[in-house]
Amino acid sequence: MTPHVILRVVSKFLIPLIAIFAFYVQFHGDFGPGGGFQAGVILAASVILYALIFGLDAAKKALPPSWVRIGMMLGVIVYGGTGVATWLVGGNFLEYGAFTPEHPDHGIHLGILAVEVGVLLAVASVMVAIFYAFGSRQPDLTDEDW
Amino acid sequence: MFSTIFENFNYAIVIILMMTGLYVVFSSRNLIKKLVGLSVFQTSVFLLYITIGKVAGGQPPILVGGHGEGSGGAEEHHASAATNMLASGGEAVATGGSAHHGAEVLYSNPLPHVLILTAIVVGVATLAIGLALVVRIREVYGSIEEDVINEIDYRYNLEGTDA
Amino acid sequence: MDLLSSYPSWLITHGAALLIILPLLVGAITSVLPRERLAWIVTLIVTLICVVTSLGVLLDVYFNDAQLYKMGGWDPPHGISYIIDGLNTPLIFLICAMALLCTIYGLPSVAAEVEPKKRAPFYAAFLIGVAGLLGMVVTGDAFNVFVFLEVSSISTYVLVAMGASRDRRALKAAYNYLILGSIGATFFVIGLGFLYMETGTLNMADIGNILRDLDGGSRVSLVAFGFIVVGLGLKLAMFPLHMWLPGAYAHAPSFVTVFLASTATKAALYLLLRFIFMVFDPSFEYVITVVTYVLTALGCIAMLFGSLQAIFQTDARRTLAFSSIAQVGYMLLGVGMATGLGLAAGYLHLLNHAVIKAALFFALGAFWYRYGITRIDDFAGLGKMMPWTMGAFTLGGLSLIGVPFTAGFTSKLNLVEAALQRGWAWAAIVIVVASILAIIYIGRMLMAAYFQSPPEIDGEVVAKNEAPLMMLIPMWLLALLSIAIGVNADLVVEAAQGAADVLIGGGV
Numbered sequence: 001m002t003p004h005v006i007l008r009v010v011s012k013f014l015i016p017l018i019a020i021f022a023f024y025v026q027f028h029g030d031f032g033p034g035g036g037f038q039a040g041v042i043l044a045a046s047v048i049l050y051a052l053i054f055g056l057d058a059a060k061k062a063l064p065p066s067w068v069r070i071g072m073m074l075g076v077i078v079y080g081g082t083g084v085a086t087w088l089v090g091g092n093f094l095e096y097g098a099f100t101p102e103h104p105d106h107g108i109h110l111g112i113l114a115v116e117v118g119v120l121l122a123v124a125s126v127m128v129a130i131f132y133a134f135g136s137r138q139p140d141l142t143d144e145d146w
Numbered sequence: 147m148f149s150t151i152f153e154n155f156n157y158a159i160v161i162i163l164m165m166t167g168l169y170v171v172f173s174s175r176n177l178i179k180k181l182v183g184l185s186v187f188q189t190s191v192f193l194l195y196i197t198i199g200k201v202a203g204g205q206p207p208i209l210v211g212g213h214g215e216g217s218g219g220a221e222e223h224h225a226s227a228a229t230n231m232l233a234s235g236g237e238a239v240a241t242g243g244s245a246h247h248g249a250e251v252l253y254s255n256p257l258p259h260v261l262i263l264t265a266i267v268v269g270v271a272t273l274a275i276g277l278a279l280v281v282r283i284r285e286v287y288g289s290i291e292e293d294v295i296n297e298i299d300y301r302y303n304l305e306g307t308d309a
Numbered sequence: 310m311d312l313l314s315s316y317p318s319w320l321i322t323h324g325a326a327l328l329i330i331l332p333l334l335v336g337a338i339t340s341v342l343p344r345e346r347l348a349w350i351v352t353l354i355v356t357l358i359c360v361v362t363s364l365g366v367l368l369d370v371y372f373n374d375a376q377l378y379k380m381g382g383w384d385p386p387h388g389i390s391y392i393i394d395g396l397n398t399p400l401i402f403l404i405c406a407m408a409l410l411c412t413i414y415g416l417p418s419v420a421a422e423v424e425p426k427k428r429a430p431f432y433a434a435f436l437i438g439v440a441g442l443l444g445m446v447v448t449g450d451a452f453n454v455f456v457f458l459e460v461s462s463i464s465t466y467v468l469v470a471m472g473a474s475r476d477r478r479a480l481k482a483a484y485n486y487l488i489l490g491s492i493g494a495t496f497f498v499i500g501l502g503f504l505y506m507e508t509g510t511l512n513m514a515d516i517g518n519i520l521r522d523l524d525g526g527s528r529v530s531l532v533a534f535g536f537i538v539v540g541l542g543l544k545l546a547m548f549p550l551h552m553w554l555p556g557a558y559a560h561a562p563s564f565v566t567v568f569l570a571s572t573a574t575k576a577a578l579y580l581l582l583r584f585i586f587m588v589f590d591p592s593f594e595y596v597i598t599v600v601t602y603v604l605t606a607l608g609c610i611a612m613l614f615g616s617l618q619a620i621f622q623t624d625a626r627r628t629l630a631f632s633s634i635a636q637v638g639y640m641l642l643g644v645g646m647a648t649g650l651g652l653a654a655g656y657l658h659l660l661n662h663a664v665i666k667a668a669l670f671f672a673l674g675a676f677w678y679r680y681g682i683t684r685i686d687d688f689a690g691l692g693k694m695m696p697w698t699m700g701a702f703t704l705g706g707l708s709l710i711g712v713p714f715t716a717g718f719t720s721k722l723n724l725v726e727a728a729l730q731r732g733w734a735w736a737a738i739v740i741v742v743a744s745i746l747a748i749i750y751i752g753r754m755l756m757a758a759y760f761q762s763p764p765e766i767d768g769e770v771v772a773k774n775e776a777p778l779m780m781l782i783p784m785w786l787l788a789l790l791s792i793a794i795g796v797n798a799d800l801v802v803e804a805a806q807g808a809a810d811v812l813i814g815g816g817v
Contacts, residue, residue, distance in 0.1 A: 069340065069341050070341055072337070072340070073337045073338055073340060073341050076333070076334060076337035077334060077337060077338065080330055080333065080334040080337075081334075083326075083330060084330070084334075087319075087323060091382060092323075092326070092378070092379055092380065092381060092382045093323065093326040093330065093378075093380055093381065094380060094381040095381050095382035096381070097382060098382070
């Protein structure tokens, strides 16, 4: 088979773990350090690791660039949509307390959770998009010519 | 004299990084090296802000002992950190001051960290755009040396064609 | 008042946030739209809504009072608050109106200058840039200013680089703009860091109050002031920090040049005003020293240097870009006087110049669109080849010079009056000299266009080929507006006076 057998096997183990850890960081952000930002970067790292080991084409088959673009958009929409939703329930922009007027703290909890999902989507897709963008340029020197 | 330097050690590093970064940006003729200088320059600012946020004897601003009603400040700081909504959150603390949750724990000021998280993201975005531009410039001009590019443009202006 | 009462009340109360959120969100959606025409229509609708909203906000401030919008319901100074007052509403309206006109103009122009695949992302970047500019102008939180400054700058770098399919030098221009713009923004952030050190708050009004209590504060706030002025100076192309501007204006797509010239530097100048007069205070010794001696001097040098440089350019867009640097000098002179009249005159010139320059750059874009002309030498006979476009260009040019009954004359007259009232007769002389220089560089283009005959290709005179209607409408709208302001400037002068009152009268 192709070279780098150890790398391939180890990364096959690691990639799901990395992705799960991303979600741990995402939802544990409620209680300690963490949150959408860090989680997004970790999630993107799992995709980028896959691309590094198995090649960009395989990664693009697994996660098509068009999905990545939609992910970027969805992230912003989820974030901004939360703000718009607070408008609809009669609060100021991003005033999460307006979701549950009796218990503003619950609303704040919900609102931040929604916003963090948006951040996760946006950050992860942007990171992958940057990697794809740079990775897919055709070099004018092939590796053999170096 | 040495004691002043050691007391302001962080600021000394900030100044060194800042000047190094600016010098690299202005002195190098290589487009990538310029971006490296720019990053170093921006990093110095991150360090400056983090230094401002340090409270003597303060521990990391992670809420100790769960979160009850009305003390959800720490999470809001994090959430806002993640989302460019800067400077929100209720318990922003003045520099050198201290934050008391229940008056027994001394926290460092989290606000500068939040600000700098945003600044880092902005820096990454700038760097990505800058590198993307360099890649395009390399494809179009075949060089990332400013002198070569300027000469190509100059000749193009004179003759209307590429040499 | 009737117009205002026809607005739904939530549009006014939430107007400040809506103006930013709408272009930002729709910009994100636009980036994935499959069809360029769809993207254009969406952009048109969004900018139209923005214009309507900003008009409502403008009227509301005019008839009622300044507003404070609390983001997330957090009270200032802890939360981010958006300010709508007499100082920024005219600028908000200006940015929205320019965005709308640019979008109308953009349909033929972008189709000609940007590769098909990049057109939807182009509109997306444009919308996000609009959101960033509006955010810069609206926000009352100092760090928020930095974020929006970078949002608008980063999308502007992208927009400038999109000119690469027409002119590869756009890449180099965008790169230079990126380096200098980032340095400027970083300087600004360093300044904010020092301000935060000194005051422990990021709310602009709050910083202002604390600094005033400290009576100018220690050397820390002095350093902060220096960094902020230099950082914003880079963004607004203050004289020695203007190196990025000519390249960016000359090589960007015409759509982008118009938008940049009429809004980006203006928003940065607005920030400078707000920081000097409402965060810091002219009663501090170092502030008034810098304003009186440094800003005024740089403004005057910029007026002369920019106009002189403009005369020696061969490229029409570069000429106008250097002229823009000179015009920033006029505005800085008005700021430097630090009197009510001077500030009003500077602000008036800011508004007028946006209208004039946009009309001129619209016309230049049309020349390129039809004949591929960018050099002044090629202007020969344009008066016959494109009479309507050239007509708008002529009106704009005359206004730039400051011929009576044009917008440029009104603002220059106000500036001269303010200078004389301040006792600065020399400043009045500099204004007149710079205007004479403007006659030369505008005259060169007009002479070539009207007094030389059209070129001949294969023995045949180049045929008349007028710009499409979509280009002519925004161009003529602005050209006529500049004349209208020249004939009766009451409305604009009143807006500028209101802005100056806010600056002199203190914060919200």
